[in-house]
Amino acid sequence: MECLGPQCATMLLEWLRTRAEAMPAEGEDVPGRVSADGASKPVQGMLWSSVSYDDDAPAIRSEAELEGAFEHLEYAVFRRFENQLTRAERARLDNTIRNVLFKIERYAARLAGEMGSAVERRRRVIEEMVVEAREKAERLRLQARRADLKLAQLADLTPEGFEEFVAELFEAIGYTVDRVGGTGDEGVDLRVERKGLRGVVQCKYHKKGVVGSPELQKFLGTIHHTSSHKGFFVTTRTFSLAAERFAGDHPIELVDGPRLVELVREAMGPGAVKEPEPLWF
Structure with a gap:
């Protein structure tokens, strides 16, 4: 039963008041409420009737x-x-x-x-x-x-191959993906959407170094310009402390090498047989 805020409490109090008024006086017999020794006994009241279903029963009967x-x-x-x-x-x-x-x-x-x-x-x-x-x-x-196979090969991927890998990974975890990329992409490589949430993804294939806050500040402008709810900055490397602090104050999710491994495992599901983590981060 959906609670309606204050109305829910009012309805409950009204029900309790009605039940109290309907209760018999002390010593009064109540039909249908008889214990084994013949004495009257209380019966629990129900706010709603339960619907019975027996999963082990061979057939539905009502x-x-x-x-x-x-x-x-x-x-x-x-x-x-x-x-x-x-x-x-x-x-x-x-x-x-x-x-x-x-x-x-x-x-x-x-x-x-x-x-x-x-x-x-x-x-x-x-x-x-x-x-x-x-x-x-x-x-x-x-x-x-496919994403799992590419995960172990990231050290040998081109920037375009890395972008394709990220697109497949987002699709595998339930997003619809529109690849943008190319010249004039305004820092957007992918547009993603899931359950009404619109996001943009920037893929940075770095073999060395870290991603700093200036790149995230520029990406934040892209998020606002595209009227997106959130941005995902994906890289094979790591982020600086300043970048992590900046992302913590804005709608930006940072996805580095270890987080990519976690997302692939999420896409594969529990119980999937995994190879050792790749050595590229």
């Missing part, structure tokens, strides 16, 4: 359980495709999703007319969501694999 099955299914789909999971967790959720879809399909087949058709339409919508999410997850997994 409309309330059907709603519980849909709720259980939607949460399982969210967990499966929106969280970082181990291989065993993914397999367990895949089984859960298949089982619930099967039981809902059987329940819809037992219903007559439009009611059964409505249940089946709801089931198909979620099933299509699962197919699309699975295809997206597989695409991101392949992109993460």
